[in-house]
Amino acid sequence: IEPISTTIAVGMAAALTGFLASYPNILYYFHECCRPEWISFNKTGLKTDLDSKLFGQHIASRIILKAVNGFMSNDNPKKPLVLSLHGWTGTGKNFVSKLIAENIYKEGMDSSFVHVFTSTLHFPHPSQNATYKSQLQQWIKGNVTNCERSMFIFDEMDKMHPGLIDSIKPYLDYYDKLDGVSYRKSIFIFLSNAGGESIIQKTLDFWKGGRDREEIELRDLEVSLSLSVFNNNQSGFFHTSLIDKNLVDFFVPFLPLEYQHIVQCAKAEMKARGLEPDPDVADMVARDVVYFPKLERVFSVKGCKTIESKLDYYT
Ligand SMILES: Nc1ncnc2c1ncn2[C@@H]1O[C@H](COP(=O)(O)OP(=O)(O)OP(=O)(O)O)[C@@H](O)[C@H]1O
Numbered sequence: 464i465e466p467i468s469t470t471i472a473v474g475m476a477a478a479l480t481g482f483l484a485s486y487p488n489i490l491y492y493f494h495e496c497c498r499p500e501w502i503s504f505n506k507t508g509l510k511t512d513l514d515s516k517l518f519g520q521h522i523a524s525r526i527i528l529k530a531v532n533g534f535m536s537n538d539n540p541k542k543p544l545v546l547s548l549h550g551w552t553g554t555g556k557n558f559v560s561k562l563i564a565e566n567i568y569k570e571g572m573d574s575s576f577v578h579v580f581t582s583t584l585h586f587p588h589p590s591q592n593a594t595y596k597s598q599l600q601q602w603i604k605g606n607v608t609n610c611e612r613s614m615f616i617f618d619e620m621d622k623m624h625p626g627l628i629d630s631i632k633p634y635l636d637y638y639d640k641l642d643g644v645s646y647r648k649s650i651f652i653f654l655s656n657a658g659g660e661s662i663i664q665k666t667l668d669f670w671k672g673g674r675d676r677e678e679i680e681l682r683d684l685e686v687s688l689s690l691s692v693f694n695n696n697q698s699g700f701f702h703t704s705l706i707d708k709n710l711v712d713f714f715v716p717f718l719p720l721e722y723q724h725i726v727q728c729a730k731a732e733m734k735a736r737g738l739e740p741d742p743d744v745a746d747m748v749a750r751d752v753v754y755f756p757k758l759e760r761v762f763s764v765k766g767c768k769t770i771e772s773k774l775d776y777y778t
Pocket residue numbers: 516517518519520550551552553554555556557558559654655656720728766767768
């Protein structure tokens with residue numbers, strides 16, 4: 464005779480199996496999978512986030528909204544979306560990638576369809592490049608086979624070996640399918656500081672000319688950005704044919720952040736901690752930040768990067 468607990472357990476297992484057989488889709492609600500329940504683009508959400516959470520980046524904000532909107536509303540894109548974000552440290556490149564992920568994937572950056580690679584962390588030894596190349600290609604292929612709406616973020620792209628960049632090139636191109644896999648619905652985001660200095664110079668010129676930074680347009684930055692990124696043999700991009708093959712859809716400049724933006728970041732951080740944003744504390748934090756160039760002291764050396772820890776000190 465079986466103990467009563469075994470009988471109950473067997474009965475419950477049978478009931479559960481019967482239930483799952485009748486409602487197979489129920490599992491999709493509990494476990495992330497490559498379906499619209501977990502992946503669907505929230506257009507107004509992205510706009511609201513860019514408008515209210517990203518400070519001082521009117522050009523980036525505009526390009527990203529347009530690019531992601533256009534791509535996600537096209538059911539049959541000809542190639543994956545490839546964005547290359549450029550700018551000084553702490554200006555919001557990783558932050559924007561997170562906002563994009565949060566408005567596409569229910570799990571945001573924790574989604575199993577969002578993959579982040581950091582050159583110095585994942586590909587540290589140039590001598591291992593051949594291994595990295597094949598691992599990276601397998602990794603991308605495996606992930607896109609698993610879900611065509613995958614997102615790949617490559618941080619420190621300027622420190623990535625050109626050979627490694629070249630190895631991902633086929634996935635960014637206009638192929639219908641490669642080895643039976645279509646990459647056309649994936650998103651690739653490259654982050655780098657390359658071009659940061661030329662963006663700073665232009666922003667400083669506007670500032671010195673007494674012009675509003677909001678007047679800066681993409682075309683004001685394009686020439687100097689391309690000279691400093693693509694014609695500079697120190698930059699990983701220089702040695703690859705990513706650029707001349709037009710595989711990058713949008714180059715997105717991030718402007719250096721000023722005092723007013725540091726204040727906004729400090730207030731946002733207080734809010735995120737469930738505190739009432741205190742303008743005096745935000746001012747103290749912003750005053751504590753180091754600005755450059757030495758003479759003018761206009762731009763924050765670390766952007767909004769250290770605000771979190773500075774706030775610990777003042778609250
Ligand atoms: N423009 C911005 N608007 C709002 N918050 C920002 C902005 N820039 C940076 N931050 C805040 O500072 C933090 C660090 O910024 P982030 O990691 O995005 O910088 P980054 O540009 O990627 O820098 P790096 O080039 O060093 O990787 C973000 O998590 C965010 O909280």
